[in-house]
Amino acid sequence: MSPPLDIRRLSYADLPQVIAIERRVFPTPWSLAMFVLELSKPSGICLAAVREGRLVGYLVCSRYDTVWHLMNVAVDLDARREGIGSTLISELFRRGDGPGERYTLEVRMSNGGAISLYEGFGFRGAGHRRGYYHDNREDALIMWRSAAGPVDGSNGASGSAGRAGSSSARA
Numbered sequence: 749m750s751p752p753l754d755i756r757r758l759s760y761a762d763l764p765q766v767i768a769i770e771r772r773v774f775p776t777p778w779s780l781a782m783f784v785l786e787l788s789k790p791s792g793i794c795l796a797a798v799r800e801g802r803l804v805g806y807l808v809c810s811r812y813d814t815v816w817h818l819m820n821v822a823v824d825l826d827a828r829r830e831g832i833g834s835t836l837i838s839e840l841f842r843r844g845d846g847p848g849e850r851y852t853l854e855v856r857m858s859n860g861g862a863i864s865l866y867e868g869f870g871f872r873g874a875g876h877r878r879g880y881y882h883d884n885r886e887d888a889l890i891m892w893r894s895a896a897g898p899v900d901g902s903n904g905a906s907g908s909a910g911r912a913g914s915s916s917a918r919a
């Protein structure tokens with residue numbers, strides 16, 4: 749049986765571990781300053797997934813006007829496909845959902861795993877941003893979810909690709 753996973757608010761003290769994962773996981777990692785900025789926003793939801801005292805994943809979601817923007821989700825390389833990404837997103841919806849709440853994100857067209865994950869939570873593709881990612885000019889898939897969608901990731905995930913880059917959003 750896997751050790752228990754604790755989902756809690758991401759704190760400034762977590763940032764060294766976050767940056768280490770960020771550099772392992774992404775070709776264009778966020779800077780420390782970008783995480784500090786997101787953590788400083790009182791309206792945002794930033795979560796840490798911790799197992800046996802080690803940070804194994806994180807999620808950053810900002811609120812812009814009336815819409816939640818899922819900016820970043822990552823799980824460390826050796827902790828994938830154990831439900832940690834799903835648990836982080838479920839907790840986001842538990843904290844953020846309410847009547848009429850809407851969520852959006854951008855994800856690389858080539859990131860099939862992340863797209864499948866998001867589709868499982870009711871996100872649906874709604875257009876593209878051409879050349880959104882600076883490193884390889886890859887297009888982003890824009891996805892949206894309304895709060896009426898499922899919150900447990902159990903609606904039959906399927907799909908194609910995932911993560912963002914021209915702006916800071918990359919989930």
Ligand SMILES: CC(C)(COP(=O)(O)OP(=O)(O)OC[C@H]1O[C@@H](n2cnc3c(N)ncnc32)[C@H](O)[C@@H]1OP(=O)(O)O)[C@@H](O)C(=O)NCCC(=O)NCCS
Nearest residue numbers: 822823828829830831832833834861862864865911918919
């Ligand atoms: C995307 C990511 C956050 C998923 O985290 P995770 O903890 O491995 O995801 P889960 O274990 O909760 O997966 C839930 C479901 O999502 C789908 N999924 C997740 N990763 C997948 C992959 N690589 N390929 C296909 N489906 C995938 C599956 O349906 C999976 O269910 P299953 O394992 O029962 O088949 C993780 O792979 C990651 O950090 N990737 C690099 C960063 C990234 O691309 N972030 C998203 C864009 S910002």
